[in-house]
Amino acid sequence: MDFTLLIVGADANAYYMARCYHERYNKKAFLIATKPIWFTSLSEIVDIKYYENLWEEREFLRVLDEFYENHKNEKILLVSSTENYITMISKNKEKLEGKYYFNYPKGEIIDIIVNKELFYKEYDNNSIISIPKTIYYSCLDDEEVKHDFMYPIIVKPADVVPYRQIDFEGKKKIYKVEDEQELNEVIHCIKKGGYKSTLIIQEYVPGDDSHLFDSVIYSDKNGKVKRITLAQIGLQEHKYDLVGNAAVMINGYNQFGNTEEVLNMVKKFAESIGYTGFAEFDLKYDSRDKIFKVLEINPRQGRSSYYLTPAGCNLIEILARDLIENEKLKYEYLDKEVMLSFVPKKIIKNYIVNEEYKEKALSLWKSHVNPIKYSKDSSLKRNYTLLRKDLRYFKDYKEGYWKNK
Numbered sequence: 001m002d003f004t005l006l007i008v009g010a011d012a013n014a015y016y017m018a019r020c021y022h023e024r025y026n027k028k029a030f031l032i033a034t035k036p037i038w039f040t041s042l043s044e045i046v047d048i049k050y051y052e053n054l055w056e057e058r059e060f061l062r063v064l065d066e067f068y069e070n071h072k073n074e075k076i077l078l079v080s081s082t083e084n085y086i087t088m089i090s091k092n093k094e095k096l097e098g099k100y101y102f103n104y105p106k107g108e109i110i111d112i113i114v115n116k117e118l119f120y121k122e123y124d125n126n127s128i129i130s131i132p133k134t135i136y137y138s139c140l141d142d143e144e145v146k147h148d149f150m151y152p153i154i155v156k157p158a159d160v161v162p163y164r165q166i167d168f169e170g171k172k173k174i175y176k177v178e179d180e181q182e183l184n185e186v187i188h189c190i191k192k193g194g195y196k197s198t199l200i201i202q203e204y205v206p207g208d209d210s211h212l213f214d215s216v217i218y219s220d221k222n223g224k225v226k227r228i229t230l231a232q233i234g235l236q237e238h239k240y241d242l243v244g245n246a247a248v249m250i251n252g253y254n255q256f257g258n259t260e261e262v263l264n265m266v267k268k269f270a271e272s273i274g275y276t277g278f279a280e281f282d283l284k285y286d287s288r289d290k291i292f293k294v295l296e297i298n299p300r301q302g303r304s305s306y307y308l309t310p311a312g313c314n315l316i317e318i319l320a321r322d323l324i325e326n327e328k329l330k331y332e333y334l335d336k337e338v339m340l341s342f343v344p345k346k347i348i349k350n351y352i353v354n355e356e357y358k359e360k361a362l363s364l365w366k367s368h369v370n371p372i373k374y375s376k377d378s379s380l381k382r383n384y385t386l387l388r389k390d391l392r393y394f395k396d397y398k399e400g401y402w403k404n405k
Contacts, residue, residue: 003324004074005029005316006067006100008089009081010048015039016306016371017079018046020316023309023376032063039372042382060088061095068099075324077316078102083114084161086300101323103221103277105299113279113299117158117198128269129294133203139191145183149203152178155186158198168193172240176204205284205293209236210354211256213283213292214249215266216305218313220322223274225267226329227313230259231340234357235348238400244282246304248348248361251311252337255356256285262292263333278315280305306371307340339364340371343393351397 005021007014010033018029022045031040031048034055040046053059068076078100080086089096090107104110112118120134136158137145147153155175157163170189177183187199205211212233219225231251237243254262266281280302282295301308301315308315311334321327341348345365352358373386 001320001325002075003101003320004071004076006076006078007031007046007081008054008079008085009033010035010037010040011081011303012039012372013081013301013303013305015043015046017081017301017315018043019371019374019377020306020309020314022374024314024317030067032067038385042379042385043377044379044382045374045377055084057088057092060085061092064096064100072099076100077319077324079316079319080300083110083299086110087114087161101319103319103323105276106274109273109275110299113297114161115159116156116200116296119296120200123294126269128265128272130291132205132293132295135201137187137199137201139187139196139199145187145201147201149201151180152176152204153183154200154202154204155183155190156200156202157190157195158200162197163195166194172243174243205286205295207285207287208353210234210352210357211285211287212236212246213254213262213285214246214302214304215262215281215283216302216308217266217270217275217279217281218315218318218322219270219275219277219279220329221276223271223276224331225270226322226331227308227318227334228263228267228332229308229311229334230254230262231307232357234352234354234361235343237342237396238351239396246302246340247343248339248341248352249304249307250337250339250357250360250364251307252335253360255354256290258290258292265292278305304340304342304371307338307369308334310369311336311338337364339368341365341368342370342372343397344390347393347397 007017007029021029028045028047031046033050034052035050040048051063086104087110089102090104090110112122117136120131124131135147155177175186177186214231216229217225218227229251231249232253233246233249235248237245237247278301280298283292284295286293313334348361
């Protein structure tokens with residue numbers, strides 16, 4: 001099968017999607033992005049161009065039209081690594097169909113999933129998934145937050161797109177708040193930083209990082225789930241701007257049981273809303289009621305979803321088989337044990353607090369995968385940068401904002 005891959009984005013997610021393409025087809029992917037990010041700028045398996053105003057819909061469509069004109073005799077598979085571009089692709093589906101092959105959900109589904117306030121309100125009382133108790137606070141409101149949750153509690157922006165576009169001192173992806181005084185300080189900081197939308201105030205589901213789980217689905221163009229995973233996370237990133245991203249995870253491993261029940265829940269929910277394409281479900285096991293709670297859903301493959309490839313599902317190949325070859329895919333649960341780790345072995349030894357999980361992770365270390373370390377893309381400069389990143393992890397975890405407890 002011969003086709004061209006165009007990736008929108010330049011982050012770690014974009015890199016491993018290019019890696020999947022290179023591993024399977026031995027070809028370079030084309031990338032378009034706003035600015036260089038070392039994951040891809042130092043790579044020899046991509047051909048990348050930068051457009052400063054790519055975030056703007058008009059420029060985005062112009063660049064896609066230009067690329068198509070230069071490759072109109074080729075079959076072009078289009079993928080994105082961020083919600084912003086996915087939203088624009090879905091919104092302009094009619095303009096792009098016939099030029100590109102892509103698989104993303106309808107715009108109204110993306111809008112609900114990307115905006116956490118809409119997501120929690122839409123699905124809080126549904127009969128399929130369970131969501132932590134949540135209230136909402138408008139940053140345009142001058143009144144103090146009123147809630148009846150026990151501390152600690154979670155504070156995070158409802159609308160991630162505008163939040164990502166602002167920068168301020170003390171900015172974090174997720175805030176774990178220990179008391180009322182800290183809650184008021186966090187809200188003041190966010191308001192002062194320029195965020196004007198809604199904040200999610202949510203009960204904290206107890207448990208260390210090993211209570212977190214990652215489930216990735218691929219739902220075909222007809223809205224039927226064809227691939228699904230369940231990976232137990234042992235350690236998440238503890239740096240303030242990366243909390244919520246998995247650092248160590250094991251696919252096909254679950255200390256808490258009920259795997260089949262969780263898979264059925266995720267599959268049933270995705271199909272009930274007519275979801276298409278990749279989605280990543282962030283889950284946490286709640287030991288109080290023994291239920292896996294849905295923290296959020298990402299309308300794309302996640303930062304760590306590369307593990308599907310060694311588990312038996314190359315992320316680019318499955319898209320091509322579904323969209324370009326029109327293959328009738330069979331449903332498959334990818335249960336092969338695969339450990340993914342962004343961090344060095346010593347970080348696992350020092351910072352995973354679940355001893356049983358730690359022992360399992362260390363036993364799988366020799367066969368583990370790191371999405372951004374690829375033997376066929378190992379220039380001296382790239383290897384040096386990766387080494388520096390490994391060393392920086394020791395400082396990040398020592399000074400980490402998020403404590404694994």
